[in-house]
Amino acid sequence: VQDLVELASRGDRDAFAALASSSVDRLFAIARRILQDHDRAQDAVQSALLGAWRDLPSLRDPTRFQPWLNRLLVRACYAEAGKQRAFRVSVRVVSIEPATDDSTGWLADRDQIERAFRRLTVEQRAVVVLHFYVGLTLKEVSEVLTIPDGTARSRLHYALRILRAAIEADSRSWPSEGRQA
Amino acid sequence: MTHQDRFPELLTDWLESQPASAPDQLLESVLHDLQQAPQRGSWRVVLRRLPMFGQNAIRYYAVAGAVVLAVVIGLGFWAGQPPPAGPPPSATPVPAPTVTVAPIPDPTIQPTDTGQSMVWSIGGPDDYFRFFTPLTLELPRGWDVQYSSARMAGATPRTGFDAMLFLTTQVRPFEDPCARPLVAMNVGPAVDDLIDALAILPVEVSSVTDTVIDGYPAKQLTISEASGASACEDGSQLIWRWENGINHGVGPESVTRLWAVNIDGTRLVIVAVEEDASPQEKAQLQQIVDSIRLAPPASD
Numbered sequence: 001v002q003d004l005v006e007l008a009s010r011g012d013r014d015a016f017a018a019l020a021s022s023s024v025d026r027l028f029a030i031a032r033r034i035l036q037d038h039d040r041a042q043d044a045v046q047s048a049l050l051g052a053w054r055d056l057p058s059l060r061d062p063t064r065f066q067p068w069l070n071r072l073l074v075r076a077c078y079a080e081a082g083k084q085r086a087f088r089v090s091v092r093v094v095s096i097e098p099a100t101d102d103s104t105g106w107l108a109d110r111d112q113i114e115r116a117f118r119r120l121t122v123e124q125r126a127v128v129v130l131h132f133y134v135g136l137t138l139k140e141v142s143e144v145l146t147i148p149d150g151t152a153r154s155r156l157h158y159a160l161r162i163l164r165a166a167i168e169a170d171s172r173s174w175p176s177e178g179r180q181a
Numbered sequence: 182m183t184h185q186d187r188f189p190e191l192l193t194d195w196l197e198s199q200p201a202s203a204p205d206q207l208l209e210s211v212l213h214d215l216q217q218a219p220q221r222g223s224w225r226v227v228l229r230r231l232p233m234f235g236q237n238a239i240r241y242y243a244v245a246g247a248v249v250l251a252v253v254i255g256l257g258f259w260a261g262q263p264p265p266a267g268p269p270p271s272a273t274p275v276p277a278p279t280v281t282v283a284p285i286p287d288p289t290i291q292p293t294d295t296g297q298s299m300v301w302s303i304g305g306p307d308d309y310f311r312f313f314t315p316l317t318l319e320l321p322r323g324w325d326v327q328y329s330s331a332r333m334a335g336a337t338p339r340t341g342f343d344a345m346l347f348l349t350t351q352v353r354p355f356e357d358p359c360a361r362p363l364v365a366m367n368v369g370p371a372v373d374d375l376i377d378a379l380a381i382l383p384v385e386v387s388s389v390t391d392t393v394i395d396g397y398p399a400k401q402l403t404i405s406e407a408s409g410a411s412a413c414e415d416g417s418q419l420i421w422r423w424e425n426g427i428n429h430g431v432g433p434e435s436v437t438r439l440w441a442v443n444i445d446g447t448r449l450v451i452v453a454v455e456e457d458a459s460p461q462e463k464a465q466l467q468q469i470v471d472s473i474r475l476a477p478p479a480s481d
Binding site for chain 2: 011013016017020021024025027028029032033038039042043045046049050053054056057079112113114117128129132133160163164
């Protein structure tokens, strides 16, 4: 990877294409989880990868390519999340996802989590995804997001508190929703 | 076991259960755009990120100074070396390298009696668009510049995004606005190149009218939400990608007006977007467009 990064930083498009090919699934998975939107995640990944190509000559340490790319991706996710505010458009998202077997009985829980997760700010989602899904430590998360350790810790704390509270509230609201249905 | 007890496990399971593979078209789209995307020179990127170089002029003076210093040091080092074996060097003087770097001025904002005046040069040295020197416009009281880069700036009222004005050189219409992922086209530099690409978008596009912006010929069209069969099947009405990578679309009550101005062969794009704008905001938007003053492009 380091060799490819060095070649790409000198303008080798084929080398960068190889880097993009090996990163695109991982980037999409992260963006998809942060944005909770199939199409926006694709736009974020595209923006991050093209930004990486443009700015790669500024990366001094090729071994830091992956964290740097993660940083560009999260910034692209922030930009995607902000679009709706700046450019309000009517987009009905159609995404096809694999059907989930509910034999384990946790589909309802998953719905609760999903509803609660959508209530988080995009900054809070980024911390949750990088920590719980990517598996970064909070120090690594703070480096990717270029925020102080304490801020990363604080965002995670509040995000989890919101998630827990929302799940609790959703659990309590189920019966009344059921009656309405 | 309660929800709270199982919370970390629920969260991790839920994150793991979501799709982890990118659609094939995504990589294809990235590789397609990669072929046309220039790579920035490292010195520009680094200097832009150094806070001490807040002013563009200072950046370039610093670069020029560094280059001169490097040349002086290099020549001094070369002069201090023992003469190489072999025939004596030619007496022909070696021309000193010259470095010409065009500055990219930031917009300047000055308060006026009625609001603010913005002076800006737009364009970039690394593409076929050249600088305008300068472009000025008057912002009414209560409006601020919202976006700013070498090729794109915008203005909105402080109260929100119901009315927006953008100045740029290029908007990149989507090859097929209904396809996913969206692929943005690089249209040619002429006014007609852009107008022709916009005219076929699957949304409501008005007929093109000839007009004049500060004495320069321009073409204007209006884009609004499509109705019926002309919209994409999924209901989306995204139409182009801005210079800053953000996608632009139309929606209910949204009207996008675009002027493509031919300034001695260089294209300026002015876009006014209204969505739930008040009559006052609409009037102010038009007032800003009318206030635009343009100078000829700087000669190279």
